[in-house]
Amino acid sequence: MKVLLASQAIAGHFNPMTGIAMRLRDAGHDVAFYTGSVYARKLAELGVRHFPFDRAIEHTADNLNELYPQRAKLKGPLAIRFDGERIFASNVTNFFDDVRDIHAAFPFDVVVMDSSMFIQRLVSALIRKPVVSFVPIGNMESDPWVPPMFFGFLPARTPVHKLLQAGARLVSRLVVTKPARDSYVRQLAHFGLHTPGGPITDEPYRWSDAVIQTGTASLDYPRSRTNPKVKYVGALLPYRQAAGETGTGRPGRYARTVVVTQGTVDNKDPNKLIIPTLEALKDRDMLVVVATGGAGTADLRARYPGPNVVVADFVDFEAVFPSTDVFVTNGGFGGVLLSLAHGVPVVSAGINEGKNDVNARVEYAGVGINLRTETPAAAAVAQAVDTILADPGWRARAEGVRRQFEAVDGCAAAVDVIEEAVRAAAGPNVR
Template structure:
């Protein structure tokens, strides 16, 4: 059996799908450990997970749109998080002695540690930010990002001549998406598009299931963990839009109550909703979201049409792909009016064509194999002879 080390950022949308892959590996008898911010990982993974903490520190809140959001992401989180975790990661690798590392694309320090120790590593892409290359038409932006990554490589003391983009393992890239959401280009052979990882999550005894009124169509409204205060204005417009949809439509809001205005009596509001359970029970008819890959993949896997209001990062790219696939509609997060949003929601609820496309795209995503396919590819990487896997070519114990 092999030892797998998962290197993840302290972001729920990144940890949850990785946890499904970890569970599959553990079920096959492999040893699995995690490293990252334990205060975030532990509540998501449970008391039995083996977690090597890398310490905790505050990072700048992510904000803005477009290029400003990209700068905020890289300069406010990815680069400082990589610097902060570099030494602890090196110590974790020495202690746990993994055979393979699974490294999130936004934790480049994991790839640097793997290269330093001559270990094979796979990149994990739970979003489309890097795979989709949304800024490929702006070479100066690509060059800026490349400069930041080369700076981390140099800071780690690795030879410049051996530089590899730490977002893309030359051995294996695991992405929780599918062709319908990545565009028409054929991915390289070492890119495995496994689709959504529908991990079973603990039951939520606090959710008011009894308030889901029979005979009403339901819309889940969730704007992800990064919306913050930006979400309050959009949520207010969403409340009004769902009122305009009529009394037969029941909204389910997954948002902090402080961000929501006064709600109609038929609305359900919780800080966190058991999203997968709602979908599996057939309790939803459509989803209004930010276009995050996890929410989109889970909704389509259950045949639910989407209305996406992207905020930043890969969300505009994902939302555009959903619309292009005919599985949902895209609306402008900052400018959509309640009336326009109500029209989009009614279309999502009423359009047979939209629902049929959502079902079709969902089947395509599920055909990627999810956690089972991901574990198969990781096992194959672990089974390669030493030195045969690209991305783990330095002799162990190198500088």
């Protein structure tokens, strides 16, 4: 069958889907990928046909603040409000028009799309092809038992917490997510479609034939209802990891290894997490491996020349994590999953781009310490790292998640979901 994969031009959305693409191709399917031109070279290396964005605005980790200078000044709910409308919802019509044009050149049998593109209903209703959504973050579907997104809440356990979260849910609906929702509804109306009320983040779960959900149910919160469309596939990892300087040429010299990163989006100011971590650990008997994501690498190397500090643009986490004791991160979901896939506990410190929700799940699962800030003090980082190293329970719980991941071949499970969705669509309820 012909399979079109589609994703935002953002690493954490695109990279995990490359594993699915290659597994589909190995299974004999004709595969193409719709994403930004920034990934043209990568797809050429993989031998996957590329349809670049045409009408769609290409948002990447490097150009967001250039496209929207005002974005850099926004924090918390205001940043989520802006991103929801301008980066995600505003592209819905553009994405759909591009995909409809692609269908003329590549008559796909199914679309496997990044959930944050929000064109599931349009493809299903107007192109009339099965849709499988890929969710690269934690389960976004709303539920009475699950805290509202973007606030970093844990499940409410007391009447006061329930009241607080009810208020936050109302603020989210009326203020934070309303511009994105309104934009989405207007665009659907342009195509003659009407959608009932509810958060825009529920749309992939309503209008997809199936949902490939990264992670495991153990990293989600308890839910009052189970959506049969949702299939957890574990730590779905990129087809190939980026290689870089890792410090693995220094085995045995240090008692412990700590890896730290701010990811590839919120990495321009190392004072948020990288520098506090280096200040906390630079004089310890431990190897500190820093992945900068390509921002400020030379300056950090000059500032921290110690033999136990390795600073690189990119780190081959697959090579480093087997000997890592603690992963310090701002909460990118892909990095957290990769760390747990190696049984490495986490110290997390991040707020924006929904990272506070990722970090709350780390805390809830007991696989790491959530510092609940994006600018922790060096002393707070040191204390969290020491706490994890002193108590083997943190490693044991992370190892438990690793075993759950190892029990599932994520790419194979994803392919099964896609093939089953196509078979079901070809049955009595053919669209």
